[in-house]
Amino acid sequence: MKKAILLLSLIGLIYSCKEKTAVTEEQVEETQQEEETKPEVPEQEITDPKATEIWEPEPKAVSFNENNVPSDAIVLFDGNNLEQWVSAKDSISKAGWTINADKTMTVKPGAGDIQTKQSFGSVQLHLEWSAPDVIEGEGQGRGNSGVFFQNKYEVQILDSYQNRTYSNGQATSVYKQHIPLVNATKSPDQWQTYDIIFHAPEFDDQGQKTKSGTFTVIHNGVLVQDHVEILGTTEYIGPPKNPAHGKGPIKLQDHSNPVQYRNIWIREL
Template identity: 80%
Template sequence: MKKLIYFFTFLTIVFSCKEKTTSIENIEVAKEKETTTNTPPEKEITDPKETEVWEPEPKAISFNENKVPSDAIVLFDGSSLDAWVSAKDSVSPAGWTINEDKTMTVKPGTGDIQTKQDFGSIQLHLEWSAPDRIEGEGQGRGNSGVFFQNKYEVQILDSYQNKTYANGQATSIYKQHIPLVNATKAPDQWQTYDIIFHAPEFDNEGNKTKSGFITVIHNGVLVQDHVEILGSTEYIGPPKNEAHDKGPIKLQDHSNPVEYRNIWVREL
């Protein structure tokens, strides 16, 4: 009998302790909720000046009579080819023709030309015109190209009423990205390219750590919207991603007398 009394007494003490513990925990939770609930809200902004940022102030630029920004590097203004060399050896003078109207024309057979200066990420402006006399079709008509870092091509082609493979027409990232629309004008008119090129990045072991991206505006129309560069734009086979640093801008001799004018670049 005494044993039973002791047993029930023990159980009463145990349950009493558990209730006290639970009660203490409930009090702590309640205090925490009260603290959270009573936290004063962030100060409401009523003065517009509190969200104004005055520094750093963007640098002001100007424009010359040809609408070239004052912070741009002029690569061709019709006066000379001093900014360019032959891509065959990166030393010999560029062999293309400068015309009286301050344009230059691809001289078929002389080879590609490239800038003496190397570039990373840039904004590029150039204007080009396919030959007025229409000859050939597809890739054989008004074909050239602008290459970034000697590896990544934005196609130049007379794509006005000229069918070819879609990832090889004008403004395509050659064999990688089809343009959103075909904004090509007739070959008797000048075409304008405004291109934003963000260069890919590589680590010290030669691994690509960040893809490059290209945006293309053709005759005022967005045709490539920050598309990823998958690697070098190969004529045959898939893109390659060999490590490299800055590189020249290259214009292609594809045996068609394409004309160029007003080429300038801004480093980003």
Template identity: 50%
Template sequence: MYLQKVIITSALIAGIGLATANAQAKHEDTEFYTPVPKKVTPGKTINAAPSDAVVLFDGKNLDSWVMTDDRTQPAQWTVANGQLTVNKKTGNIETKQSFGNYQLHIEWQVPKNITGTGQLRGNSGLFLASMGKGDLGYELQILDSYDNNTYTNGMAGSIYKQTTPLVNPSLKPGEWQTYDVIWTAPTFKADSTVNTPAKVTVLYNGVLVQNNFELKGPTQYVGEASYKKAHGPLPVKLQAHGDKSEPVSYRNIWIREL
């Protein structure tokens, strides 16, 4: 009984103390006025670049891009009718500029007259961070996945060979599709081991398909992905996949560093 009285008394004292503190508190105590967010003017449409974006492709030229296998060479893909089309004979292209954490918008189109099946149907790839020649880096898959049977961690919206998309919001071949990506780059310790892994959130045609997914490492075609090499900011890369179907096209590419 004595112990119960002590507990009750202590609770009452604590309650009185809390009530007194709340009575003395002011609403200003939990308000702050710095830092002041930088003003950013949104684009005129939902897909248009905001004022602080770096425009990587506006339909006019490839001034922001180079060849992946030889970065001294300008990008050699085709620009016509406001869009950029893969040139399979020349290879992958990537941005001149390197990026760490970012928000990226990109629109892509698989041709209406696409042929083939599985991975041979409008295959390309958006490498969220390019690690050099060929297909090295972290790949978000681009593929016709409207009505196309393939392994699910290789369909559109997948982080290639690592995870499937949460849902499949793919449109028909011939229609323009969008990716909006939030990329958090990996960080590394002084001994080159991983400090924090890469993470990515992807909206595909406005639908969430990757929700802050934690990557196991760069894309690995055979075997499990893992982090083997420390790195800092890297270019964004577009893939010229070697299939026989009609090539993928891109438009309206912009990025915001975070």
């Protein structure tokens, strides 16, 4: 008898639990349906302009000198001397290029490339250049030089005014990698202006590249390279290479053409 009573009690308890569970599940389902059918409350409209104002940090003010050089820039050449430069042959000897009376400098053919004493990472570089006064040669043999970043990545300098050559080797090309969007080269009797934004590539502790570098180039006020990826070193022969490295100098190339330079400055990013 006691066993029968105990069994009946157990059956009643199980049934009660199932019933409660069913009710709970029904309540949850009803709640979910109510939430789904509940209209969305629109975000409150912002009517106060101050609500979207950000006051900190305040950008540092930059001033300009008589040559329009920003106050936070490092002047690499202003026409007075070559103290910021050395020969790229040994990174020690004096730069052997010629300083002219009009405060320009001219590539001295055979003297070799010159490079900055200081090494840089990501930078904004401004330089002005002019093709040789006497027009000679054609293609790559006419007004050829180049500016290298970290001694590895070249933006081409070339007299590309009515002077056909391979497109990834003309003025403002990322040499053998990226063709400029347009040819904005002025005639050889005028000065050319380059404004270049260089973001350096990054490497991990094992020497593997983790992030490619990029170039943005503005030539005579015209965008010609729009944040293009640097595939690696700009090789004359063969594909790009990606050796691990840190900061490096800015280098100007002696390509045996007397290209002229003036007003070179750089800002570290």
